[in-house]
Amino acid sequence: MALLDVNHLDVRFALRRGDVQALRDVSFSLERGERLGIVGESGAGKSVAAFSLLNLIAKPGYIAGGSIQFDGRELTQMSDRALRHVRGHRMSMIFQDPMMTLNPVLSIGEQMVECLKAHRRISNREARAIALNKLEQVQIPSPAARLDQYPHELSGGMRQRVIIAIALLLDPDIIIADEPTTALDVTIQAEIMALLLELCEKHNVGLILITHDLGVVSQVTQRMLVMYAGRVIEQGPTREIINDPQHPYTQGLINALPQMATPGSRLNQIPGSMPSLDNLPSGCAFHPRCGFVQRADGSTRRACIDEVPGFVTSGNCRVACHMVAEMLERERIPAEEIR
């Protein structure tokens, strides 16, 4: 059984005008030491998916259904006290903005010691020694001096290194990183991603990386999920999805990148924009923007408009698309006729 197993997760936000469903039927799993990317545009639900793993969804949000099994235990039913043991200790989180994550009135050392002592019965001296060791692991120059510095004295890249050190403090099994480098410059981003990858590999730590950057996902992760309007629409090995995306949205996302077009030519844009979650289109949520609702012969694929697509397996990937299902079906028939 996988270390983390998420099944049919539904997350809703109770608003005055009624519930808005932020996640629908999200399922995925993570093996020990595996690196998973969650990709999507803003509003796709990728951050909600990550936050719900640690039950960090703030009211009015709540987990409305489904299960999250971590190391054989059900997280959605766990008491707050038991959850606190998991948070930070077994699974830790890295957020987007390093300035918002660190406490501005505590020195780096104090924050790290505080975190260690909340989970372990150890002395200040031992805690400081562990903190120093972790700062060395994230390759911060003069780590001992950093312990007594405050967050505002560090640059953005340095702060994100401190946060990675804090995430590693208690030797977690999984690190959840929500857009960890979006606020940073490209050269710093490259350094931080390389560091995160190196540490995860060295300590066999699992990584759930939430990002909108397909380049980062292909560099760092082994498997990926693509999300659209609160659903997973495609998942599988990263290399396979990047090289041969099946879902029209994934194809559109990759083809829209400037590197996929000849310089100066028109980019392959996806028309329209992501629907709002409280007013989703019928059937497949992507159908108003999809070029495959019409078949090649001009007929309309009614299922796209009427039915929510289920997953079909294509290669090692799972895709939620009526068009792909139809194509797979067509491929299967001739194979049987030959027999």
Place this chain on the structure above:
Amino acid sequence: MSSTVQAPDQAPETAAPLLEIRGLEKHFSLSGDFLEQLKFKRGRLVREQQYVHAINGVDLDIQRGEALCVVGESGCGKSTVARTVMGLLHPSAGEIRYDGQRIDELSHKAMMPYRRRMQMIFQNPYASLNPRMTIQQTLEEPIRLHHPDWSSQRIKEQVAEVMASVGIAADWGARYGHEFSGGQRQRIAIARALVVDPEFIVADEPISALDVSIQAQVLNLLMEAQQQRNLTYLFITHDLAVVEHFGTRVAVMYLGRVCEVAPTATLFARPRHPYTQALMSAIPRLEDDRPQHIRLEGEVPTPVNLPSGCVFHGRCPHANERCRREIPVLIATIDGGQVACHAVEEGRID
């Protein structure tokens, strides 16, 4: 490859550039007013002033019809260049010439005709649209300002024409900015820049606040507008993938200085400056299985106390004594670019 280097003033340039920037500097005082600058040191009263050196001697030409992209990381001064060119900031030193005429010293009134010819698109479409104006009002305002003699009818026709050309539905006019998504707002901001028929557009990170699929829409729109209206762009961005697609020429900035300028294809085929090389290697590409970047020592120094010599020497793997001492100037290369690097000039790296 020292044979690739020729004298800096021999770059063949036939047509006069639309915009010339010469020796541009912009410093921001950190020290507050006169009384705040007074400090006691060793029993004596001294006046101390500290500056952020945002731009330190930038020379750039922009030719008619081209899209010059300025790239660099945060704090390199690229936005300050854009704002100084537009007259939103006054340069501390240097000259800006537009169509042969110096514009950095013009009075507000004398600047007005140039403001019509030069328009700006900002990064954040959530902040750049007035929340209390309808889209119609937003788009009419610049016309009323620059063409006070136009009739309402003519203004409405002009707005309708621009709205149609950027793909804004006619019924958006009665609505307010907050009713639109980021991509739609950026479309409106582009329309607002285009209503006065400008020839030159400064776009400061116009797509970095948008999602990937929307970025493509807005970039396409900017390229269409360039073809239809024969526009010249100064395009500020940190995204090199966008530059490769959009730019005719690229200027790479580091710590307030231009370290390399080259035609886009040349720069991407063969980056010469060590910083450009590091920057390009840091772009995560789809075909990569692992990060493949060139590792740089340390971080960008603060622009308050600039390093001596080449601003990049502290992080450069090729730095020597001369780099620490002497500021490199832009030198033309045979493939049409310019690079400010002692190591390239001396042929230590190629």
